[in-house]
Amino acid sequence: MMRLTFILSLIILSLSYTSAQTLDDALRLSIHNYNSTARFAGVSGAFSPLGADISIASINPAGIAEFRKSEITATINSFNTENSADLLDSQEGLVTSFSQSKVGLGNIAAVFHYDPPAFNTRTFNLAIGYNQIANYNETIEYGGTTSGTILQRFLEQAEGRTLNELGDFEAGLAFDAMAIFDPEEDGTYLSDFITLAERVEKSEVIERTGSLNEVFISIGSNIKNKFSWGATLGFPFASFSESKRYSETDPNDAVEFFDDIGFNQNLSTSGVGFNLKLGLIYKVTPRLRLGAAIHTKSFFLLTDEFDTDISYSFTEDGVGQNFTAESPTSEFEYQISGPWRALAGLGYLYSFGDIKGFVSGEIEYVKYNSASFNLTENSTDPLDQFFEDDLNDDVDFFFGSAVNIRAGTELAYKMVRARLGVALPSSPFSDPTIIEVSPSYSAGLGYRANRYYVDAAYTVRSFGTNYSPYRLIDRDTEPFIDIDNNRSIITLTLGYKL
Numbered sequence: 001m002m003r004l005t006f007i008l009s010l011i012i013l014s015l016s017y018t019s020a021q022t023l024d025d026a027l028r029l030s031i032h033n034y035n036s037t038a039r040f041a042g043v044s045g046a047f048s049p050l051g052a053d054i055s056i057a058s059i060n061p062a063g064i065a066e067f068r069k070s071e072i073t074a075t076i077n078s079f080n081t082e083n084s085a086d087l088l089d090s091q092e093g094l095v096t097s098f099s100q101s102k103v104g105l106g107n108i109a110a111v112f113h114y115d116p117p118a119f120n121t122r123t124f125n126l127a128i129g130y131n132q133i134a135n136y137n138e139t140i141e142y143g144g145t146t147s148g149t150i151l152q153r154f155l156e157q158a159e160g161r162t163l164n165e166l167g168d169f170e171a172g173l174a175f176d177a178m179a180i181f182d183p184e185e186d187g188t189y190l191s192d193f194i195t196l197a198e199r200v201e202k203s204e205v206i207e208r209t210g211s212l213n214e215v216f217i218s219i220g221s222n223i224k225n226k227f228s229w230g231a232t233l234g235f236p237f238a239s240f241s242e243s244k245r246y247s248e249t250d251p252n253d254a255v256e257f258f259d260d261i262g263f264n265q266n267l268s269t270s271g272v273g274f275n276l277k278l279g280l281i282y283k284v285t286p287r288l289r290l291g292a293a294i295h296t297k298s299f300f301l302l303t304d305e306f307d308t309d310i311s312y313s314f315t316e317d318g319v320g321q322n323f324t325a326e327s328p329t330s331e332f333e334y335q336i337s338g339p340w341r342a343l344a345g346l347g348y349l350y351s352f353g354d355i356k357g358f359v360s361g362e363i364e365y366v367k368y369n370s371a372s373f374n375l376t377e378n379s380t381d382p383l384d385q386f387f388e389d390d391l392n393d394d395v396d397f398f399f400g401s402a403v404n405i406r407a408g409t410e411l412a413y414k415m416v417r418a419r420l421g422v423a424l425p426s427s428p429f430s431d432p433t434i435i436e437v438s439p440s441y442s443a444g445l446g447y448r449a450n451r452y453y454v455d456a457a458y459t460v461r462s463f464g465t466n467y468s469p470y471r472l473i474d475r476d477t478e479p480f481i482d483i484d485n486n487r488s489i490i491t492l493t494l495g496y497k498l
Helices: 006-014 023-030 038-042 054-058 061-066 151-158 171-176 382-398
Strands: 071-087 095-112 121-135 138-147 199-223 227-249 258-283 288-295 299-316 319-326 330-337 341-352 355-367 372-374 401-413 416-424 440-448 452-467 481-497
Touching: 023 227, 023 330, 023 372, 023 382, 038 054, 038 401, 038 416, 038 440, 038 452, 038 481, 054 061, 054 095, 054 121, 054 199, 054 227, 061 121, 061 199, 061 227, 061 258, 061 288, 071 121, 071 138, 095 138, 095 481, 138 481, 151 171, 171 299, 171 319, 227 299, 372 382
Parallel strands: none
Antiparallel strands: 071 095, 071 481, 095 121, 121 199, 138 199, 199 227, 227 258, 258 288, 258 299, 288 341, 299 319, 299 330, 330 372, 341 355, 355 401, 401 416, 416 440, 440 452, 452 481
């Protein structure tokens, strides 16, 4: 789990959450799990030295030059995500699992092939379309009985402050809902919890929806059937929503007066950006191919909408009391630039009688710590500048560079295709223990006629991470949840050659 410095913890606790930017925002826009065509998915995306698949526009645009006919294509993805969550140190020792399925558009695009009259130039192609880069849909649930309470966070935020300084999103709401109080009116706040270590039941439901997609326009040209180049101008657009429903209850009367508290958070992020990708493919021999590409940073203009609410119940003198408080909706515009990345690949085409195919591998280098926040483009608030500097310092400290490896093969017999692939991702963090990444595997089948083709693929991915529902100055007293994420993806692509 990310361990923020003591000073940063104080800064985070003191902010009144007029904005909700975190390292998760940069990470969400930086990790790409391309969900485009089924042929691409079937070989785990190891396509950079090959081309002639529309998904390559978002990877190595030189592959656009390898098309010999114009074509259109469309892809549907079906995602099944299962999250297993374990609240550590819980008396019950329960592991809660939740599965959900979503169907969405993975790709729709067209390539327009042109044979130039120039002798040395074999193709000059144009591609336009849409590729899905990442999918965020998932639900996480957990529950159990552990020591501690979210009220400790509100007390830490409120300590030494007047009522007007408590803010509108956490400590201020807790005071309005009677969850914390200042009996002496001296800035020393209390709660119904005496030691703040009493054991109460905790539970939370986190629902996330949205995706990162890219509209692109690409050009590519093949010279002497030996060298191909390409360029893609990408316009990524993001849509993300997160709803957190956290609660604590006290069915065993561990805390006098206290019955339950609920803290709800709603975040919605949307925005657009742009980037440039440049790529090359070189045919060492007619069968052996080398590919390389570089992606500039993606520059995003984003808008966050954020609100919270608290409900608190207690019983005094046998009479139950319930109070609620709601925050205003905070809207904040800011900018994020994602990391730059580079790819290199090697592919080989083989044939054994009627059996033909290829084997391909590639390495992707991603400099995650080159991402950065800009919170002050439309703000003169010194706190926004202060928070921006700390966020960018954390990007430098917590993020690192990653090397991702992908390999795949396709076997063709007449009009039938069979595919296998594996991807070996690396952690985006400088400390690899923060998130546990595992290999992903894929398999696919395809049918290719003269004018049309149908491809299908199945991909499985998994990773492990952990999470805390609230942050404290002493991170060791927070509740921690281990999360295992398993995702399976069915991809179906239909294509037609014009």
